[in-house]
Amino acid sequence: MHIKECIVSAPGKAILHGEHAVVHGKVALAVSLNLRTYLQLQATSSSKVCINLPNINTFLSWDVTILKQLLSDSGAVLGVVDELDGELVKRLRDFVGVANGNLDTRSMAILAFLYIYITVFAGTGDLPSVTVSVWSELPTGAGLGSSAAYSVCLAAALLSASGTIPSPLTDLENTARWAEEDMELINRCAFQGERIIHGNPSGVDNAVGTWGGILRYHSGKITTLSRVPMLRILLTNTKVARSTKVLVAGVKDKMNKFPSIINPVLDSVDAISSTCEQTLSEMASDTPTPEHYDVLEELIDINQHQLNVMGVGHPAIDRLCGITLARGLHSKLTGAGGGGCGITLLRPETEHSVVLNTIQDLRDCGYDCWETRIGAAGVQQHSPLAVKEEVLEVLARY
Numbered sequence: 361m362h363i364k365e366c367i368v369s370a371p372g373k374a375i376l377h378g379e380h381a382v383v384h385g386k387v388a389l390a391v392s393l394n395l396r397t398y399l400q401l402q403a404t405s406s407s408k409v410c411i412n413l414p415n416i417n418t419f420l421s422w423d424v425t426i427l428k429q430l431l432s433d434s435g436a437v438l439g440v441v442d443e444l445d446g447e448l449v450k451r452l453r454d455f456v457g458v459a460n461g462n463l464d465t466r467s468m469a470i471l472a473f474l475y476i477y478i479t480v481f482a483g484t485g486d487l488p489s490v491t492v493s494v495w496s497e498l499p500t501g502a503g504l505g506s507s508a509a510y511s512v513c514l515a516a517a518l519l520s521a522s523g524t525i526p527s528p529l530t531d532l533e534n535t536a537r538w539a540e541e542d543m544e545l546i547n548r549c550a551f552q553g554e555r556i557i558h559g560n561p562s563g564v565d566n567a568v569g570t571w572g573g574i575l576r577y578h579s580g581k582i583t584t585l586s587r588v589p590m591l592r593i594l595l596t597n598t599k600v601a602r603s604t605k606v607l608v609a610g611v612k613d614k615m616n617k618f619p620s621i622i623n624p625v626l627d628s629v630d631a632i633s634s635t636c637e638q639t640l641s642e643m644a645s646d647t648p649t650p651e652h653y654d655v656l657e658e659l660i661d662i663n664q665h666q667l668n669v670m671g672v673g674h675p676a677i678d679r680l681c682g683i684t685l686a687r688g689l690h691s692k693l694t695g696a697g698g699g700g701c702g703i704t705l706l707r708p709e710t711e712h713s714v715v716l717n718t719i720q721d722l723r724d725c726g727y728d729c730w731e732t733r734i735g736a737a738g739v740q741q742h743s744p745l746a747v748k749e750e751v752l753e754v755l756a757r758y
């Protein structure tokens with residue numbers, strides 16, 4: 361079979377409001393980041409499937425014949441992308457030697473890769489020899505949607521390589537995006553990768569990885585917010601490791617234990633997202649005022665308290681909030697919480713010295729901290745000419 365080689369990338373994300381509540385049907389607002397995951401797919405004649413994941417120090421290969429055996433035993437078929445094929449996941453777990461409940465970083469990444477590779481190529485009747493190398497600018501497992509960017513890249517590259525979706529690149533451009541219906545397929549396929557890594561994802565992270573921009577996400581309905589002011593955001597990584605899967609399951613346990621206490625909190629988060637959306641829209645249609653920023657800051661503070669009530673806070677995040685507040689800035693965790701990253705809203709008039717001093721205070725705690733740009737493009741295909749040299753260099757090593 362003819363394999364179309366490609367380089368693709370997808371952005372990470374920050375959730376402004378609605379993490380966790382979105383898993384239970386509430387509204388979330390999320391933005392793409394200018395930090396991306398890159399994937400290079402190459403055809404080989406080695407009769408092997410190789411995966412190189414330098415961010416997590418994982419380099420593996422399998423004989424195609426062994427994977428073909430797995431495929432014929434499982435009877436997996438392409439097209440069943442809306443439901444996770446539990447039987448195939450079980451076979452893959454046995455094949456890779458990963459016990460159910462094992463949340464090890466490498467195991468999750470390998471399972472997600474093999475699952476998407478097999479289901480995508482099952483439809484073509486053949487499993488090709490390929491080498492897939494992934495490199496990300498995102499911290500892994502820190503709340504910035506690294507799992508979704510990884511799954512979106514896998515889906516886009518494997519669907520394109522198999523010819524299931526066309527390659528959008530033409531001779532005239534070095535970076536291109538897929539048509540809407542192709543992106544929908546990429547998003548649905550990536551969602552299965554997220555299911556393997558997260559357990560019960562809402563789909564918001566892979567939607568941002570696919571479409572980019574600033575999105576409202578509600579029970580699978582994705583709306584791009586076109587009227588938004590340019591927000592300045594500081595990102596801080598507390599470097600406290602956590603697992604989205606464990607945190608999402610923890611909130612579900614709390615809901616089951618105390619439904620009458622936790623459900624109103626989720627409703628209240630929903631109202632936070634709606635109020636934020638309305639405020640952003642007012643700011644975009646008029647000149648943003650200090651009063652608008654007062655509202656945004658108060659929403660951030662309330663939402664952070666709600667996340668603590670849900671049990672997904674962490675002392676390292678409380679410390680981040682305290683440090684920024686001492687400089688007059690408001691912060692909350694972003695993503696699944698339990699450590700990981702937080703966002704801090706900067707006002708347009710926030711002085712450069714205040715930003716620099718805040719960044720220094722946070723770095724003194726051992727945190728990484730930087731100002732970020734939001735609203736980056738979603739999944740893209742690139743010619744090598746359009747990829748930063750340092751990224752090409754890493755990808756070329758394998």
Ligand SMILES: Nc1ncnc2c1ncn2[C@@H]1O[C@H](COP(=O)(O)OP(=O)(O)OP(=O)(O)O)[C@@H](O)[C@H]1O
Nearest residue numbers: 465468469496501502503504505506507604695696
């Ligand atoms: N660059 C990468 N290479 C290989 N695997 C990756 C990479 N980035 C993420 N992953 C996979 O995603 C997992 C991290 O996903 P997890 O959902 O816990 O964190 P996150 O996506 O960064 O945060 P959040 O879901 O809160 O936004 C890792 O354990 C790994 O399996």
Ligand SMILES: C[C@@](O)(CCO)CC(=O)[O-]
Nearest residue numbers: 379380561562563695696
């Ligand atoms: C915690 C969560 O709401 C966001 C993780 O980035 C999980 C999800 O929506 O899948």
Ligand SMILES: [Mg+2]
Nearest residue numbers: 505507508604
């Ligand atoms: Mg994730």
